[in-house]
Amino acid sequence: MIPKSHPRYQSLMIRELIKEGVEKGIVHITGLIAHGRGEAFDYLIGEKTQPFAIKAIETAIAYFKIAKNPIISVNGNTAILAGKEIVKFANKTGAKIEVNLFHRSVERIKKIIRLLESYGGKNILGLEGDARIEGLEHDRAICSYEGIYSADVILVPLEDGDRCQALKNMGKKVITIDLNPLSRTSITADVTIVDNVMRAIPKMLEMYEKVKEPEKVIKNWDNRKNLQEALDFICNRLKNMFK
């Protein structure tokens, strides 16, 4: 029982959420490790959506506006942390959702689909397994033809660097949400939103209408420069924390 007065109440409640996700068979146990990593990086960026993230969100929205077949790839952690908002975003943008797991398990895909459907999600892809992401081995390549395989723009929060690279090699535009600006995923993606998925998705919903001239926004985007901004921010914060 964590008292609401505990200074780290929200953080602890979110951990409980993830833990329950593991117990319900929705989050893979290594998802707890990923969550710890996210916590550390979130602490470093001040647990807030910073300016560099706002700009990346704007560019992500721009991509969704010009996309012909935008897909949102969802794994266990993403579903538990931001499933409701992702369903809203999919409905708003007309994007399809595909449940796609690093540690593929039909059982877990079914549970995640059920969870998203409970949030109002419809026609959730993921069980088809009728296509492969080129260049990846074993189960990690399995995807849906109608979803990830045919996508032109994919939003893959909390993604594995290897798959991010493979998707780019297939000519897709990859948008990720990753608290670690140094991960392979972050460095590889076309647009990296360095923020917590629990803040970023609601922010994408909120900012959606406001993005005009998407082609211009995309043209002006420099992901590397934006990652450097995130790192400079972290560096300055570290310097100030050790006074």
Next chain:
Amino acid sequence: MIPKSHPRYQSLMIRELIKEGVEKGIVHITGLIAHGRGEAFDYLIGEKTQPFAIKAIETAIAYFKIAKNPIISVNGNTAILAGKEIVKFANKTGAKIEVNLFHRSVERIKKIIRLLESYGGKNILGLEGDARIEGLEHDRAICSYEGIYSADVILVPLEDGDRCQALKNMGKKVITIDLNPLSRTSITADVTIVDNVMRAIPKMLEMYEKVKEPEKVIKNWDNRKNLQEALDFICNRLKNMFK
């Protein structure tokens, strides 16, 4: 099945190790989150034993050389990640090993002792529970009289800040291995090795003979200055990452 070709193969295999540790009842589930946090900070220091860590390791060795009753405190994560090396180090230095857990469980202590014995460890303390660390509440205070209680120098990798402070209050010299230079443990310890325990312990073994004049090394040690070096390193690395 993680293919050897995956660019993050080693990191992923270590995660599997931790995961198995949980399944074997050796690592506490919160240990998964702690591991993720460590991964984040390891990204920041470049996943390598850096100069500031080498100096801290030298000082840690110096303390072991002059200690009368040096103890190595081991928890689940430490045992899984560096158990073999820790047994070697204990044998080399004559230090005793005590299994001491934040989330105390006699069952888990037994399993960890068995693991360390399988690596050649002998007379591993931890089950005695016949002393208390002053200033701590409940089970978190329980320790062994022959071990932590009577120690003059304690190596406590991956430790809780609260217990680190309590041990210092009892007049002990505390050496820690912590990837986060800003944690309460790091700031509180007498010697903080800002490095991954999987690299640091082998390094301590390797460097052991080379440390001469331990009193001099200890006299010249400034832990805060070393932590500042770690932070400066991180900052310089981040600032130049995408330039």
